[in-house]
Amino acid sequence: MKTGAKILVESLQREGTEIIFGYPGGVVLPIYDELYDSSLRHILVRHEQAAAHAADGYARASGRVGVCLATSGPGACNLVTGIATAYMDSVPIVALTGQVPTNLLGNDAFQESDITGITLPITKHNYLVKNTADLSRTIQEAFYIAGTGRPGPVLVDIPKDVSTSSVKDVPVPEKVELRGYNPTYHGHKRQIEKALQLIAKAERPVIYAGGGVILSNASAELIQVATMLGIPITTTLMGIGAIPGDHPLNLGMLGMHGTEYANFAITECDLLFAIGVRFDDRVTGKTETFAANAKIIHIDVDPAEIGKNKRVDVPIVGDVKAVLSDMLTCLKKTGVHDAWIKKIQHWKQHHPLKCPDDGGLHPQFIIRQMSEMLGGDAVIVSEVGQNQMWTAQHFSFKHPRTWITSGGLGTMGYGLPAAMGAHFARPDLPVFDVAGDGSIQMNIQEFGTIAHYNIPVKIAILNNRYLGMVRQWQELFYDRRYSYTELPAVEFVKIANAYGIEGIKVESPEDVKPALQASLDCNGPFVIDFRVEREENVFPMVPAGAAINEMIGGHPR
Template identity: 55%
Template sequence: MRLKGAQILCEGLLREGVEVIFGFPGGTVLPLYDTLPQYPKLRHILVRHEQGAAHAADGYARATGKVGVCLATSGPGATNLVTGIAGAHLDSSPMVAITGQVARAFIGKDAFQEVDITGITLPITKHNYLVTKASDIARVVKEAFYLASTGRPGPVLIDIPRDVFVEEAEFSYPENIDLPGYKPTLMGHPAQIKKAARLINGASRPIIVAGRGVTISDANTELKELAEKAQIPVVTTLLGIGSFPEDHVLSFGMLGMHGMAYANLAIGAADVLIALGMRFDDRATARVSDFAPRARVVHIDIDPAEIGKNVSVEVPIVGDVKTVLGALNKEIAVGSRLDWIRHVEQWRHEHPCVLIRESEKLLPQYVVRSIYEATRGNAVIVTGVGQNQMWAAQHFWYTKPRGFISSGGLGAMGFELPAALGAQIGCPRETVWCIAGDGGFQMTMQELATIVQENSPVKIAIMNNGFLGMVRQWQELFYKRNYVGTPLWGPDYVKIADAYGIPAVRVTQKDVVRSAIKQAMASDGPFLIDFSVEPEENVYPMVPPGASLAEYMEAPQECVAPVDSVTLPASNL
């Protein structure tokens, strides 16, 4: 069957199970857009800026586990994708980005809207392709989806010149993939697994640190089995949130710079640390030379280059977390470590990091907690970056995988709104809450139009403190309150929402928080709440930059007192 390049691309996308493309048209992708109506199963979602397309594809991928697809034209279209691609790369999110390129004869001539996007994205993609003939498209699409979704997932970019879209070629979709340089190791080495089991069985103060890899490999059940069988406390990284139910008695929250004090203390005391699908990021480890100083480390990760990169490891196991844990759990002895668990539990009582202080003011933590209560935790939370992100991580109990979506590695403000859109498109039945700061929201708020055009019922909570809050917090704590560049004027977000046809309310008083959230939940479509929160509220605990995990700062003591009627979730065990 002879088809044009654009048709071959669409045929390939269909065969890879693609249902949604987040895109923005332009000159070099016109032949592709001309072809799209022939493939009604490919739903095109028109974003308002290509950065939104990449973040939305990323949000879609994180919420569903499927490959997210974004599409842009050459030149500025392609460069606008870059932030979103980098975010997907650092957080191992499966994505295929398709860009148009100037016609082959113009490549290298500095033609109109020409950029070397494969060159630009070389360090931020898992792999990328410049397709030079239509007959290559089928193979490249097959390989791109395979690369994006297997092993350690990541973004793959396909750059297609305009004239290749219209060139005809014989179409047959390849059945096999021939990539001699790409063979991810799935099975862990049996001897290493035995060694890890011996180490864990002999441990008296073991701790599990679960990262995003647990959810990527769908190893949540296996993780729970390991923790329960051997009675090991579990802490997670920021992106590992939801990989282990946070209402579980063995769950001790998030570690790291804004992690729970008890999680960080447990890391410091542990004699064996089992790291699952995580990469010892500096925000998680704090000063790495003092990270888990007493622990012998077992590191299970699918990416061999992560082993020993930041932390020296006694038992490395390269493999898929689910497969490796499946084998490891068989070797693990049923254990009772009540003393150790009581010890960590004691720290939790002494350092109640998730208590919200008694205050008549509208505290952002209280807003997050109220969303938790209104949704009963059954929601997908998509955050911005900064204080709102940390409060959303701390004051909401995530009990299922893929319920917390956040730009972790890149920390890209502006991720929240388009990623929430992507998550909602991918999971139409879920309640999706976008928890934004007023800074990040202003970076990509044009995607409100996309949300309306798609009638996507995203609920938006803006934690409006009139500051770039996290940077302000650093200025307060480490730069003598020298607030430079952080006080932030913003528009009237209720009027903004109104202009887009989105119902919205402003909340300035604590006592109407819950009713506003209920109103939002009762609304069929999108809804926006502008919460005028306490402007100079800080995120605690905090490990100062350059300090070790043990040197966390807690909220000033006089502020800490139990909040009204918050009930801690009951345990499962």
């Protein structure tokens, strides 16, 4: 006979879990008691939201399923933002929550909340386990659902009596089979042929690659296809890292804060090859003018994404890696689009991203310095806002899964806890959290966690004493009326020191490199408080609802 708590821990180990991010509480006491002498590693965060983000950061950096654990009621509710973040970016996590005992369910018992009800629209699936005998199979299914097809978060709610009751060991099946869940991995042969025919006829093709390429570990296949066909690639925010930043076919990011050349290329292309993307509004701008003269091929593992926002000529439902591999087997080197490539080269030359050079401390400069020093061999996590966009624009990434950011939900406060998780996935690489002074204060309590476990996350705060992105919108579209976006000065180094973390304040450009070096030389966490130009804007920018070639802050055409 085994208790539910023991079965849970054994099930997690069977699924290959090595680390859990969590926070204890009343109804998870039996589970924590079991963890006490288990070989499973547990990191005690300072707020449950951070547990969910850390599991998410671990999953994004490793490609494996991340695990977080919280108690019922407030603990479970605090996971919600983290679960929604993972859901929007298709990140595989399993969130375990304690629940009040089954005989009290629905009684408004102490610390009871209907967490399966609350997370219904933000999980790929969720479970309320009513019997201990169901626990091992449920955990197996949860990992399977989270990590396969289009990945996503799965929540398992475990009432206290389910953890404490004992049952005979319940063996789990070798393979999970769910009648209502059969993702399609291989693309339809005829569709692939049709796509190849379209590509062969195209004169101005562009690949638009997204998070699906990263999730499916298809970066090598993507580059191979693009190189053989001579097609330039633009990536979404989530697709950054799929192709090295300095690759000649790379156009950088497209969309609202994309490069001018990527947005021009999309606007003028005659074939759009969309791979693992979802035509998000931040990418397309006005959908009618997005690749308006192009035939569209779209590969995605989720059939619901195909044709959702934009009519597609050749849909291919399947896993990006599987479909691209199938394509490669019947690919002939066709692509010579000399005139097109030349045109793009011209745009690249005359419309580069701008980096102000007036002696002030500019955020773009800081990111470029980081990029130069790290050479792409680091995991870069960001918060949300200007800090995120500058990093996406100016850091040159070399590998997939080294750029970790909350794209879909845009969760401020994501970066620091996600960076903690990323460290445990890639202890071999330096991990940076690029933050703003607004974002960092949303989960600043995690200074406690990184100090406690000496997690060597380097935190680069682009401190402009504004909620910068909102201020930028107010400057551009609300007549500079800075309504509630100015923040008072905070001495972040002092806060760091109070937690026992080293830090340094930087106020001029020549101190950037030494400060970054100091952070790398420190074998623990480190905070750099960069006092940057206060009213710097992220450019170019496509105003909401405009066509993506109508950018402001670019070069004259």
